[in-house]
Amino acid sequence: GAGVSQSPSNKVTEKGKDVELRCDPISGHTALYWYRQSLGQGLEFLIYFQGNSAPDKSGLPSDRFSAERTGGSVSTLTIQRTQQEDSAVYLCASSYHTGVNTEAFFGQGTRLTVV
């Protein structure tokens, strides 16, 4: 596609429910990243993929968070048993490859509100 696409753009869920956030990266980009941005805050790294593997999951806040990527393309971030502190904008980015010297292209984000 022309850019990184995320869906849904907005999601309101009840506390305790599971949610799935989807990211469709730019075609041909092997690297895919998930970040979280709370109101007025910077971007918090969650996880990245090189192809279908996730070498670095260090940013996932708890075991309620998981992510997968299939076919080297679409990625899904799943949050189980959502809590109010999970409310944030979840941003996905892709780049041609991992490593230094490569710019990241971001989607518009999914705004998650847990009530």
Place this chain on the structure above:
Amino acid sequence: SQKIEQNSEALNIQEGKTATLTCNYTNYSPAYLQWYRQDPGRGPVFLLLIRENEKEKRKERLKVTFDTTLKQSLFHITASQPADSATYLCALDTTDKLIFGTGTRLQVFP
């Protein structure tokens, strides 16, 4: 862990002036540093990348400096315009991911 500091307070300047934003980091020696612009409700957009052996990088009205001794990068917008109003994020370019600062909100008023 890496710590990246940007001015948390908004920077308000008058149109036509030069805006200067600061990014300081600790506990890391990145080979590259990137700057992004973020508008409300949107994802960040890449602006410039500077390498550790480059003291200065320019792109149109934008200029970035990178002092690895001070562990600091400065981001300048010359002849600022109201359309430059946004949040600007610096990011350390590590071996496998970008680590972002909290960003500085710039407001350019006519």
